[in-house]
Amino acid sequence: MANLDLFAAQAGEAALRERLDGLRAQLHTLAHQYYVLDAPTLPDAEYDRLFRELQAIEAAYPEWTTADSPTQRVGGKPLDQFATVRHAVPMLSIRTETDTESTGAQAFDARVRKELELLDTDAPVEYVAELKFDGLAINLRYEHGVLVQAATRGDGEYGEDVTQNIRTVGQIPLRISAVAIPAVLEVRGEVYMRRDDFEALNQKQRDRGEKTFVNPRNAAAGAVRQLDPGIAAQRPLSFYAYGVGEVAPQPVGSLFATHMALLQTLKSWGFPVAEQTRVVRGADELVAFHQSIGSTRDQLPFDIDGVVYKVNSLALQQRLGFVTREPRWAVAHKYPAQEQMTRVLAIDVQVGRTGKLTPVARLEPVFVGGTTVSNATLHNLFEVRKKDVRVGDLVIVRRAGDVIPEVVGRVANADAGGASGDVPRSPYVPNFRLPAQCPVCGSAVVREKGEANHRCVGGLFCSAQRKQAILHFAQRRAVEVEGLGDKLVEQLVDAHVIRTLPDLYRLGFTALASLERMADKSAQNIVDALEKSKQTTLPRFLFGLGIRHVGEATAKELVRHFGSLDAIMDASEEALLQVNDVGPIVAKSLRTFFDQAHNREVVEQLRACGIRWEEGAATSELPKPLAGMTFVLTGTLPTLGRDDAKDKIEAAGGKVSGSVSKKTSYVVAGSEAGSKLTKAQELGVAVLDEAALLEMLK
Numbered sequence: 046m047a048n049l050d051l052f053a054a055q056a057g058e059a060a061l062r063e064r065l066d067g068l069r070a071q072l073h074t075l076a077h078q079y080y081v082l083d084a085p086t087l088p089d090a091e092y093d094r095l096f097r098e099l100q101a102i103e104a105a106y107p108e109w110t111t112a113d114s115p116t117q118r119v120g121g122k123p124l125d126q127f128a129t130v131r132h133a134v135p136m137l138s139i140r141t142e143t144d145t146e147s148t149g150a151q152a153f154d155a156r157v158r159k160e161l162e163l164l165d166t167d168a169p170v171e172y173v174a175e176l177k178f179d180g181l182a183i184n185l186r187y188e189h190g191v192l193v194q195a196a197t198r199g200d201g202e203y204g205e206d207v208t209q210n211i212r213t214v215g216q217i218p219l220r221i222s223a224v225a226i227p228a229v230l231e232v233r234g235e236v237y238m239r240r241d242d243f244e245a246l247n248q249k250q251r252d253r254g255e256k257t258f259v260n261p262r263n264a265a266a267g268a269v270r271q272l273d274p275g276i277a278a279q280r281p282l283s284f285y286a287y288g289v290g291e292v293a294p295q296p297v298g299s300l301f302a303t304h305m306a307l308l309q310t311l312k313s314w315g316f317p318v319a320e321q322t323r324v325v326r327g328a329d330e331l332v333a334f335h336q337s338i339g340s341t342r343d344q345l346p347f348d349i350d351g352v353v354y355k356v357n358s359l360a361l362q363q364r365l366g367f368v369t370r371e372p373r374w375a376v377a378h379k380y381p382a383q384e385q386m387t388r389v390l391a392i393d394v395q396v397g398r399t400g401k402l403t404p405v406a407r408l409e410p411v412f413v414g415g416t417t418v419s420n421a422t423l424h425n426l427f428e429v430r431k432k433d434v435r436v437g438d439l440v441i442v443r444r445a446g447d448v449i450p451e452v453v454g455r456v457a458n459a460d461a462g463g464a465s466g467d468v469p470r471s472p473y474v475p476n477f478r479l480p481a482q483c484p485v486c487g488s489a490v491v492r493e494k495g496e497a498n499h500r501c502v503g504g505l506f507c508s509a510q511r512k513q514a515i516l517h518f519a520q521r522r523a524v525e526v527e528g529l530g531d532k533l534v535e536q537l538v539d540a541h542v543i544r545t546l547p548d549l550y551r552l553g554f555t556a557l558a559s560l561e562r563m564a565d566k567s568a569q570n571i572v573d574a575l576e577k578s579k580q581t582t583l584p585r586f587l588f589g590l591g592i593r594h595v596g597e598a599t600a601k602e603l604v605r606h607f608g609s610l611d612a613i614m615d616a617s618e619e620a621l622l623q624v625n626d627v628g629p630i631v632a633k634s635l636r637t638f639f640d641q642a643h644n645r646e647v648v649e650q651l652r653a654c655g656i657r658w659e660e661g662a663a664t665s666e667l668p669k670p671l672a673g674m675t676f677v678l679t680g681t682l683p684t685l686g687r688d689d690a691k692d693k694i695e696a697a698g699g700k701v702s703g704s705v706s707k708k709t710s711y712v713v714a715g716s717e718a719g720s721k722l723t724k725a726q727e728l729g730v731a732v733l734d735e736a737a738l739l740e741m742l743k
């Protein structure tokens with residue numbers, strides 16, 4: 046603050062104002078690159094620094110804060126209730142084609158053709174095929190390019206004003222910087238939560254013993270309708286645009302000929318538009334789209350419950366019009382549900398890679414999310430108690446994407462005797478218990494203070510943990526040993542053929558082929574897959590080691606920072622803390638892991654077995670807080686010599702120039718500063734004293 050005052054006094058408010066505008070523009074661009082394009086151009090630390098600089102200026106001049114400032118994304122004051130908003134253009138719903146087979150698409154195309162009075166000999170109708178996102182609809186109102194209001198759909202006519210919460214969504218532009226945009230532009234789309242964000246959020250809730258969310262849609266809806274925007278800001282939401290509401294003064298039909306042109310323009314204005322969106326022709330291509338999305342649905346990072354087809358021509362859309370509240374030109378075509386009801390046959394306890402004891406519900410097999418599910422996780426002891434799931438209960442099972450199927454909850458009133466009769470609900474069990482000894486190795490089971498999970502302390506003495514450690518290493522996202530599944534690992538560990546990871550690479554054809562039910566061909570495939578897996582990358586290898594709290598993203602950051610495995614293994618906790626996203630828990634976990642001789646031994650043996658990767662150079666040695674800035678030094682600084690100051694600025698990524706121009710970021714002035722200071726004042730270049738410079742270098 047003191048520095049800011051000085052800054053303002055010396056350079057004039059005008060310069061500070063300019064800096065403020067510059068910071069906002071830069072932060073808007075960076076947010077778009079980061080959140081929408083998924084291609085950050087600056088390290089997070091640098092973004093944070095710019096953000097804090099903006100916050101500091103706004104704190105000193107609160108009257109300069111605007112609704113579209115990037116600082117408004119962190120959430121404001123809690124509300125008592127949401128204001129009601131009347132939609133300028135009603136938010137309609139879409140007719141749903143519940144027939145999940147291809148006939149659903151054919152029926153829609155036939156209806157459209159009939160309405161348009163097309164003959165069989167006429168050309169196929171052009172459609173835009175989109176994903177049907179499973180979140181909630183939002184109307185974003187921009188006036189002169191600035192987001193002024195965000196509202197939920199509500200009953201279609203009246204919604205709720207959730208502007209504060211929506212401002213926290215990084216993917217939603219707070220202002221549109223394109224030149225020719227309509228004075229009034231309402232962008233409509235879906236706010237949703239990615240599956241990984243949902244899993245992480247629920248894990249966090251679980252760890253804190255707080256309420257978990259049933260599915261990403263509920264979590265997203267809860268966040269949007271959260272009265273405390275500070276909480277909303279911590280819920281990771283995403284957004285896809287799929288249409289518009291009011292557009293004025295010119296109507297949308299006069300600006301665009303097709304829906305696709307509209308979407309492309311929204312995209313160029315900074316709105317996320319799903320990359321799967323396609324223009325297709327006729328029923329056959331609709332069917333093909335439905336099938337191709339259906340077969341890759343699991344790999345999407347978010348939930349969809351179907352696809353949407355829309356007539357592409359806006360003129361034809363107008364001709365087709367509406368039936369009650371649904372347009373005739375659009376339809377939603379569903380997929381089989383990812384949640385189903387079934388019965389709990391038993392509750393077992395499984396031991397995972399880190400020794401965690403997980404209660405698992407054995408279920409009456411049910412087809413959900415595209416596969417038959419007969420086991421689902423209940424996460425931990427407290428979840429079982431909270432959900433009060435007992436043998437014989439009817440439960441909702443959810444399976445979405447690669448995520449392990451889970452029991453979402455018990456179906457109310459489905460108790461006493463059980464409808465199917467053969468599996469009665471177990472009598473009242475006040476406290477579901479976990480065993481005091483590991484059911485696999487007999488070691489003690491402990492729960493650390495403040496943790497929701499119970500663990501077997503057996504470590505690699507526990508065969509369950511060994512099996513899981515091997516499967517973790519061999520999985521697709523780690524070093525990938527194709528064909529090495531849980532059955533085979535179980536067989537290998539139980540038969541004492543392998544004990545440790547390196548043993549895996551000492552397996553020969555003979556050992557494999559002599560296993561029960563193992564054909565020569567399959568044995569050879571495994572040998573080949575093992576050989577192939579030896580050429581890997583360091584992030585995969587590091588992730589594969591299964592160090593607690595080191596996931597794929599962390600492994601990548603570590604490698605980016607340190608460049609080599611040896612550097613990572615030898616890094617101190619302080620050095621580890623310098624890495625993006627590495628906090629004290631992760632740093633400690635890494636140190637503990639590599640401080641154990643047997644872990645280093647495993648790494649050495651794996652290398653000796655021929656596992657290899659290309660090592661790169663460490664990219665991030667020192668933070669560069671002054672990257673992209675040019676400084677001019679003038680006068681005598683109180684403590685720093687000219688060369689010292691120059692060295693410090695350059696080490697922090699800044700440049701030092703001899704003359705002042707409009708491109709100069711800051712002039713650093715000491716006593717008896719001369720013409721350079723005058724020039725800076727004329728050009729409105731910000732002036733700093735030594736203290737302010739040292740502050741920036743921190």
Ligand code: IVH
Nearest residue numbers: 137138139175176177178181182287353372
């Ligand atoms: S278009 C007039 N496109 O589905 C058409 N809606 O009943 C208005 N939804 O809650 C909606 N994905 O939020 C459209 N690609 C998509 C969509 C989509 C999901 C939701 C929407 C609304 C419901 C429509």
